[in-house]
Amino acid sequence: MKRRDYTQEFKEQVLRECQEVGNVAVVARRHNISANTIHTWRRKVRETGSTKPLPAADVKRLRELETRLARFSTENDRLKRIVAEKELQITIMEEVRDSKNPPIADKVMIANRWIEQGYNACLVLHSVGLASSTYYAHKARQPKKMSQSAGKSEESKRRAGRPILGYSYTYTGRKISDEQIKEFIMEEIAGDGYPYGYKKLTTSMQEDYNLNINHKKVYRLCKELGVLLPQREIKPKYPRKLARKTKVTNSNQLWQMDLKYGYIAGTDRFFYVISIIDVYDRCIVGYHIGLNALALDALRTLKQAVILRRITDTTKLILRTDNGPQFIAHVFQKGCIELSVEHTRIPNNTPNMNAHIESFHSILESDCLSRHKFQSYAEAYKEVTEFMEYYNHRRRHGSLKNKAPFKFYLSVLNQEIQLEMMVA
Numbered sequence: 001m002k003r004r005d006y007t008q009e010f011k012e013q014v015l016r017e018c019q020e021v022g023n024v025a026v027v028a029r030r031h032n033i034s035a036n037t038i039h040t041w042r043r044k045v046r047e048t049g050s051t052k053p054l055p056a057a058d059v060k061r062l063r064e065l066e067t068r069l070a071r072f073s074t075e076n077d078r079l080k081r082i083v084a085e086k087e088l089q090i091t092i093m094e095e096v097r098d099s100k101n102p103p104i105a106d107k108v109m110i111a112n113r114w115i116e117q118g119y120n121a122c123l124v125l126h127s128v129g130l131a132s133s134t135y136y137a138h139k140a141r142q143p144k145k146m147s148q149s150a151g152k153s154e155e156s157k158r159r160a161g162r163p164i165l166g167y168s169y170t171y172t173g174r175k176i177s178d179e180q181i182k183e184f185i186m187e188e189i190a191g192d193g194y195p196y197g198y199k200k201l202t203t204s205m206q207e208d209y210n211l212n213i214n215h216k217k218v219y220r221l222c223k224e225l226g227v228l229l230p231q232r233e234i235k236p237k238y239p240r241k242l243a244r245k246t247k248v249t250n251s252n253q254l255w256q257m258d259l260k261y262g263y264i265a266g267t268d269r270f271f272y273v274i275s276i277i278d279v280y281d282r283c284i285v286g287y288h289i290g291l292n293a294l295a296l297d298a299l300r301t302l303k304q305a306v307i308l309r310r311i312t313d314t315t316k317l318i319l320r321t322d323n324g325p326q327f328i329a330h331v332f333q334k335g336c337i338e339l340s341v342e343h344t345r346i347p348n349n350t351p352n353m354n355a356h357i358e359s360f361h362s363i364l365e366s367d368c369l370s371r372h373k374f375q376s377y378a379e380a381y382k383e384v385t386e387f388m389e390y391y392n393h394r395r396r397h398g399s400l401k402n403k404a405p406f407k408f409y410l411s412v413l414n415q416e417i418q419l420e421m422m423v424a
Helices: 008-021 024-031 035-048 058-098 104-116 121-128 132-141 178-190 198-208 215-225 295-308 330-339 351-367 377-393 405-413
Strands: 167-170 175-177 254-264 269-278 284-290 318-321 342-345
Touching: 008 024, 008 035, 008 284, 008 295, 008 377, 024 035, 024 377, 058 104, 058 121, 104 121, 104 132, 121 132, 167 178, 175 178, 178 198, 178 215, 198 215, 254 295, 254 351, 254 377, 269 295, 269 351, 269 377, 284 295, 284 377, 295 330, 318 351, 330 342, 351 377, 377 405
Parallel strands: 254 318, 318 342
Antiparallel strands: 167 175, 254 269, 269 284
């Protein structure tokens, strides 16, 4: 039997799933690997801090151990900071609770006391139960404290920045007052410049009136005159590569990827499923289950799907997604480029362009998620894993001549059926 090689990130993903699920056997069945292999990885992590073997050379081995020690030290500091923040939150929440439903003014006073001691404002406001806008608005309405330096001059109390001179120069060196420039602006608006904004008015002042003036001053003068045009609504920019209708004649030509939420009633929290479907044979070629769904998780799922499908030439593969944060992240875009996979994103408000993965997630919801009331993440992980196995290998699909997706895929590989073109 040929020995299987696993990447470092795959090992880390499996170990993280074991930690989240708490059941090595379930995770081993989900990834089709031996439980003893996972126990070996866990033992290596306990002994050396990583599943990656240490270098043979003494100098490199020492350098690698120092690197791992530094990483553990950083992680330890991060965990200490999290514990300290949780203790602070508990202390503040107990103070708010003891006040027995305090009004906003009392909450602001409590928040002020902790913030003045140097604690993070966002963390304190979240613990108190105040929106930042409410806190700062209430604080702005309070009478300002008298300054200790009462003898400060009026000049020092002015707004920050360079003082307003009240005039500008022409290119020939003649001084023009701001009042005269305002008249020039009004003349321009009364004439050909009626549709102009402050930037075009700046160009008019420079060319038609020979003024050495920049757009910032014109903006200020227009604001004082009340003649600024309303800002245009900024329309969302579409991605560089928009999804388009594609002719599909075989497997591994077009994949669709999306995210699905699941609910754990026992712990009152969500878990996430990232799935990739092959549009031609409807197989779920890769999926991720976790308490988090990051861009790295999506990229890892894509890499694993390419390995499982044994695709050597990925330049012919198109991956279509929506515009979720996992799929627009730089790390995911960079990973697709490194894999030579063409990543396209559908335009806004067009879920029909991702119809196959949306349809699968509807099946996942009706046939699995809505049928169970999960009490733990381990239970959800087990049920979703079993459903994925059932869907790929046993569930008959109407559009696949009533075959299960994986059986249809094998028929395509063995050329047992006549290939038909479809547009998706």
